[in-house]
Structure formats: structure tokens, C-alpha cells
Amino acid sequence: MADPGERSRTFPVTREGIFLAHAAVAPISGPAREAMDAWTQDASRGRQESLEIWKKVRQTREVAARFLGCDWEEVSLLGPTALGLGLVALGIHWKPGDEVVYDPYDYPANVYPWLDLARRGVRPVPLKRNPGEAIGWEDVKPVLTPKTRLVSLATAHYLSGRQPELSVIGPELKKRGVLLCLDGIQTLGVLPTRWPEADFLAADAHKWMLGPVGAGVLMVRKRVWDQLHPPLLGSWNVVSPDFLAQPEIAFEGEGRRYEPGSLNLPGIEGMRASLELLENLGHDDVQQHALGLARRLREGARQAGFRIYGSGEDRGERVITSLVEPPGGWEPVKRRMEEENVRVSWRKEHDGKVLLRVSPHGSNIPGEIEKFLTLLGTAG
Ligand SMILES: Cc1ncc(COP(=O)(O)O)c(C=O)c1O
Known part of the structure; x- marks a missing residue:
């Protein structure tokens, strides 16, 4: 959706910040x-x-x-x-x-x-x-x-x-x-x-x-x-x-x-x-768009040294990506995301580790993923 006015009418949440938590409780359109x-x-x-x-x-x-x-x-x-x-x-x-x-x-x-x-x-x-x-x-x-x-x-x-x-x-x-x-x-x-x-x-x-x-x-x-x-x-x-x-x-x-x-x-x-x-918007277009954003996100996160939860051979494509807690913990990342109004979800795995879960949808744009990656920084 190229036109910013149309995007903000169709997805009002995009006026508020960057919403990357559709796997949790998403905003209504x-x-x-x-x-x-x-x-x-x-x-x-x-x-x-x-x-x-x-x-x-x-x-x-x-x-x-x-x-x-x-x-x-x-x-x-x-x-x-x-x-x-x-x-x-x-x-x-x-x-x-x-x-x-x-x-x-x-x-x-x-x-x-x-x-x-x-x-x-x-x-x-x-x-x-x-x-x-x-x-x-x-x-x-x-x-x-x-x-x-x-x-x-x-x-x-x-x-x-x-x-x-x-x-x-x-x-x-x-x-x-x-x-x-x-x-x-x-x-x-x-x-x-x-x-x-x-x-x-x-x-x-x-x-x-x-x-x-x-x-x-x-x-x-x-x-x-x-x-x-x-x-x-x-x-x-x-x-x-x-x-x-x-x-x-x-x-x-x-x-x-x-x-x-x-x-x-x-x-x-x-x-x-x-x-x-x-x-x-088109089932296929929405799908390809969200998958493309999720792929870029995983690529960027990997380059920054983060481990993707459930890595290994991918059988299918996924729009949900969880990052495994880095050695220094999530606190600095969490603070940066909150300060910049980037909404992600934090979920625990059965072994107690905290995962940072990111889930872009058709409403997101590539620049938002780049901003997320900048705030994510490196795994340290
Ligand atoms: C796989 C799965 N099922 C169900 C739900 C929600 O369940 P309910 O609609 O009963 O609240 C979630 C929410 O996180 C979920 O991830």
C-alpha cells in the first residue's frame, strides 16, 4: 500500500508507531x-x-x-x-x-x-x-x-x-x-x-x-x-x-x-x-508482502548475531519470528523498543528463556523492519 494517507486510514495503528506483534493481539483495521x-x-x-x-x-x-x-x-x-x-x-x-x-x-x-x-x-x-x-x-x-x-x-x-x-x-x-x-x-x-x-x-x-x-x-x-x-x-x-x-x-x-x-x-x-x-488487498499479495518482511527481519537479525528460535531446515515459510535471548538479556533492547514505540511481543519458552517475537503483517512497510533492526542492535 504505497499511499501513506490510505495506509493510515486502512490501518490506524500505523499512526501510533511500529506495530510488529500480530501474533499477539493485533490492532483492528x-x-x-x-x-x-x-x-x-x-x-x-x-x-x-x-x-x-x-x-x-x-x-x-x-x-x-x-x-x-x-x-x-x-x-x-x-x-x-x-x-x-x-x-x-x-x-x-x-x-x-x-x-x-x-x-x-x-x-x-x-x-x-x-x-x-x-x-x-x-x-x-x-x-x-x-x-x-x-x-x-x-x-x-x-x-x-x-x-x-x-x-x-x-x-x-x-x-x-x-x-x-x-x-x-x-x-x-x-x-x-x-x-x-x-x-x-x-x-x-x-x-x-x-x-x-x-x-x-x-x-x-x-x-x-x-x-x-x-x-x-x-x-x-x-x-x-x-x-x-x-x-x-x-x-x-x-x-x-x-x-x-x-x-x-x-x-x-x-x-x-x-x-x-x-x-x-x-x-x-x-x-x-x-x-x-x-x-x-489480495490473499497472495498480503502473504508475499508479510513473508518478505519476515525474511528480511530474520536475515538482519542473524547478521546481527541473534539466534532464531526454531531454526534449521525450513519446511515452509513463516511470518512469525522469535529471537532467542542473547547472553546480556533483553533489557536494553526492550527499553529501546518502548522508547521508540515499536510493539513486539515477549514470550517465554518452556525452558524459561524469554523470546522476542516479531510478526509483521500486510500493514507494515520495509522501513519499519529496518528501524526494528537498528533498535535491535547486535547480540553482543
Ligand atoms: C496458537 C494459538 N491459539 C489460540 C490463541 C488464542 O486463543 P483464544 O482465542 O482462545 O484466546 C493463541 C494466542 O496467542 C495462539 O497463539
Whole structure:
């Protein structure tokens, strides 16, 4: 986006400083703010719900479906990610002795729902790998047994940014009849997140989608609707004519099937507007732009003597880069970033080391990466 005026209208955060923390809680876009403001105006005049908003809800399902490569009927509008993943964990008809494979180094939202299934006689099976390494088929294969029902992975790791080898893992799981669940929050909106073998995918809007916190999507493929009973029930997903509770439970169709009650309409509006913006900017252009910035950042950081978390052979491209704490610690770097209003995120690794995580998006420009590298200095 060459025109500075347009950039500052589209991404108001760019007026405030340099924002390089999209893997954390990203700023909402200008269009998202406008859409949410418009909803707020209507809401204050007694129209929280209207014919107009239901059309927008449908558009939200449609634009999300284009990002996910699924049908709009397969998109439920929920959020946060933990709600989507938890709903999957709670809704599957598990049999005692079933096994579920998860990544113990993943973000908590994609760990606890599976661990907790032990209470229901399901065996949670952790992947065995070194933190920071990408997950390959060779990591998944050895832990599969005839009892494996589901494998849950993140489309990109929240610290290393590395993507699992889904183009191989997906088809291999399908061959074995194993369900695939994805936490898509660290790629949806920036990197391709269309995995035909994924049966379920959950993501909140507050990162790469540039939407507000607490609005998100849960994709459930039609082919597995009969395997996932909606575990949360209410007037919205159970057919309830005239708002009267019925003696029988019959589920609504489409994404509503997994939405138990009133929707988070302001949040959904923000998510829709940002997804449409990203789509208009062009999936591929946004992706190439963010990847180019991330590559330059890694190159500069390496030249300055920093170690990249999860280095080694890269299977895929990544937009998230974490730098390993240098011998002298992060304090001087942290101070410089704060003084110059450069927003990055600081995250701990399981071994206690503090990582400096940097995650540029389509809204960033090359000069911002150069400024970041100048402030970073050398590893000393
Ligand atoms: C991989 C991953 N999943 C999920 C989340 C957020 O979860 P939730 O939307 O439940 O707050 C994050 C946030 O850092 C994340 O990195």
C-alpha cells in the first residue's frame, strides 16, 4: 500500500508507531472500526438485530469460507479459539479407549481441551519432538495407533511460526480414517489456511484477521456433522418456533448448528470488515508482502548475531519470528523498543528463556523492519 494517507486510514495503528506483534493481539483495521461503530449506532437506537445485520452475518460466513476453502454452511461464528476447540473436544462421540494426539508445546487453547478428555476415558497422546522444531509426518506417524480418533495441530506454531507438514499429514490421516482438527489462529488472514483434510478448524479474529477479541470462526465440515454433536444448546441452534422450548431436539442447519445463543454481532461485524479488506488487498499479495518482511527481519537479525528460535531446515515459510535471548538479556533492547514505540511481543519458552517475537503483517512497510533492526542492535 504505497499511499501513506490510505495506509493510515486502512490501518490506524500505523499512526501510533511500529506495530510488529500480530501474533499477539493485533490492532483492528480501520474498516473494522467503522463497521463496529455503525453497528453501535444502530444498537443504541434499538436495532441490535436487523435484516441488514443478518445479511452481514451471512457475508461473514461467506468470506470466512473463502479463506478456509469450505462451504459457508460449514462456518460457525463463535470465538475465542478455545471455545471452538473445546466444542469439538466435548461434542465428539468418544468411545472409551479412543486416543487423541496433541502437541504438548502448543498454545494452551489447543492442549487443555484434549488433556481434559482423560476424564471421559479418552487417552491424550502427546507428540514427541523438540520445542521449536516443525511437526512432520515422521513425528505424527509413530504415535498413531488403531485407536487414534483425532489429531489436533496448530496451522503455525505461536512461537516458532513453523507450519506442520499438513500437505502430507492431512492425506495420511484421511487414509487411516483419523479426524484432523486445526487451531488456525496463527495463519488465518495472512497465510493459506485451506486444508481440505481438516475436519475442524477454530480461530479467533484478534490476530492476523485484524478483528476484535472474542469473535471467531469454527469450521466443521458437513461430512463430520454426524460425528460432532453440538455440546452447547440453546434457542439459536435448536429449532424453537416462537422462542418456545420444544419437547424434541432438532438442530438448525448450517453454521448455526454449533451456535447455541445470541451472536457476538459487533465482533462479527469487525471480523467481516477486516476479512473483506484482506481479501480485497489480495490473499497472495498480503502473504508475499508479510513473508518478505519476515525474511528480511530474520536475515538482519542473524547478521546481527541473534539466534532464531526454531531454526534449521525450513519446511515452509513463516511470518512469525522469535529471537532467542542473547547472553546480556533483553533489557536494553526492550527499553529501546518502548522508547521508540515499536510493539513486539515477549514470550517465554518452556525452558524459561524469554523470546522476542516479531510478526509483521500486510500493514507494515520495509522501513519499519529496518528501524526494528537498528533498535535491535547486535547480540553482543
Ligand atoms: C496458537 C494459538 N491459539 C489460540 C490463541 C488464542 O486463543 P483464544 O482465542 O482462545 O484466546 C493463541 C494466542 O496467542 C495462539 O497463539
